Every structure is written in C-alpha cells, then in structure tokens.
Amino acid sequence: MRTGSEPSTARSPLRMRLWLSLWGMLWALFGLVAFVTAGRVGWATACGVLLVVTVTDLCVVVHRLRQGPHYQPGRDVPPYEPVRRRRPR
Template sequence: MSPEPPGHPEPPAPRSRSGTIGRHSARTGSEPVTARSPLRLRLLLSGIFLPVFVAAAALFALWARASGPGGSPHRAVLITIAALCAIIAFLAVVDLLVVVRRLRRERGTGR
C-alpha cells in the first residue's frame, strides 16, 4: 500500500532504478556514482538510422527481385543483406520504444 492518496501520480523513477529489473550487480567502486545512459543520443541515432535501414532493406529486396539467375551479386546474397537490414531496422524500433519509455518514466509522464 502506498501512503499517497489514490489518484496521486508516482514521482519519476531515478535514473539508477529506471531499468526493468534494476541493478544487476553491486557497485564495485570503479564506476562513477552518477553514470547515466546517453538516452538522448540513443534516441537520435535510432531515429536517424531506422529510415536508413528500412530503405536499404527495401532497395536490396527490390534489387534481389530484379536480378536474374547467375547475376552478380547473387540473388541469395542480396536477400541476405536485405534481411540483415530489416533486422537492424527492427532493433532500432525496439531501441526507440525502450528509450522513449525510459525518458517518460524519468519525466514522470509515463502511464
């Protein structure tokens, strides 16, 4: 039970406890006490490279579709590159969602 009245929003989670599980191991003393993840940089990089890798996946897929048998590079290579670009784009989407959730939690505007 929380001592706060019902409907009162929780204070934002501090950066040290903003992970889904919390601290994974005790501090060893060698890392800075105020170390923070560069969330805004991750947001910027994911936002920039998401459309780049989506476009690359689409272009390689179209190239693979248009390439004939015995073409160079081989169709299987183009399909593999397109799949890798799509996987990286998916990871960028996941990272965007995680970063946005953590930033909202820090600001106290999370659900």
Template sequence: MSDRKGRGRHVRTGTEPVTAYSDLRLRLILSLVFVPLFLAATVVFAIWWAAADAGDTPSPAQLGWLTVGCAVLTVIAAVDLLVVARRIRRRRPPGV
C-alpha cells in the first residue's frame, strides 16, 4: 500500500511543510479586505484617542493600545499582500 494519495491538485508525499501550497487567491482577497479595514480602525482609534480625557472609558491608554494594535495588524496584512502579489506574479508563465 502506498502513502501517496491523489487528493486535490497535488500528490501527498509526506513533505508538506517543505512543499505545501497556500491558497494565494484566498490570501489575496483577505489581505485586500483587511488592509483597508485595519487602516480605518487605526484612524478611528487614533482620532478617538486624541479626543479622550483622563476620566473616559475606555481610557486614553487603552485607546492607545488599540490604535497600536490595529496599526500592527495593518502592517502585517499589507506585508502579506505584497508577498502574495509577488508569488502570484512569479507563478505566471513568462510573457503573460
């Protein structure tokens, strides 16, 4: 009995961590959705943080952390978008 099972496009060889394929189209769609979403959230939290007073809930410190967190997520999603776009370009045959 062989370990190779033909599932999907690629034959399972047992070396998937080395040769695994990710769904680039799905990652592209997710990045295109989440970059503007996280960027908008960053802007909203930054404006709210700038207008917050010491007695407000959430506190200015909490708003600051939310702003930084959204900014970090924006950068991660943007970097993933660039990586996915580069991989898609590399996968295309030359001259297309």
C-alpha cells in the first residue's frame, strides 16, 4: 500500500528506458550490419546479442506501459490498497 510518504514528484523510469532501448536497438542494428559487411564475425555476434537484449527490454517496457496507471501511478491516481489475490481452497 502506498503510505503517502512517497515523493509527490516520483515518476517511473519506463519512458526513459523506452527511448534508451530504441537508441540501443538502432546502434546495435547498425553495428551488426557494419560488422557483417566488414566480415568481423565476433563483433557481429556481440552486436546481435546486444540487439536481442535491447529488443527484449523494449518488449518488457511496452508491456508494462500498457498495463496502465494502476501499475504506474501518476499524479492523478490516489493511494490505493494493493490487489489481494484469493487464496485457493
């Protein structure tokens, strides 16, 4: 439960992670293409792995952003009780 002692200006870093993931994805893709063209297999593999990591992070960030304000509360969301899951009987 939010106690009210959190900073009122605190924000989620998801949007920043979204843009950093896009930036990293573009550079990893550029590096992959450049190293494949130059015939540098080791560096191309490293860029390919980095590309997979950035795309995965991008997918996670987009998924969490689409969950909505309940999971990423903003200024207009009052403190709320946590969602209580029913225990199986």
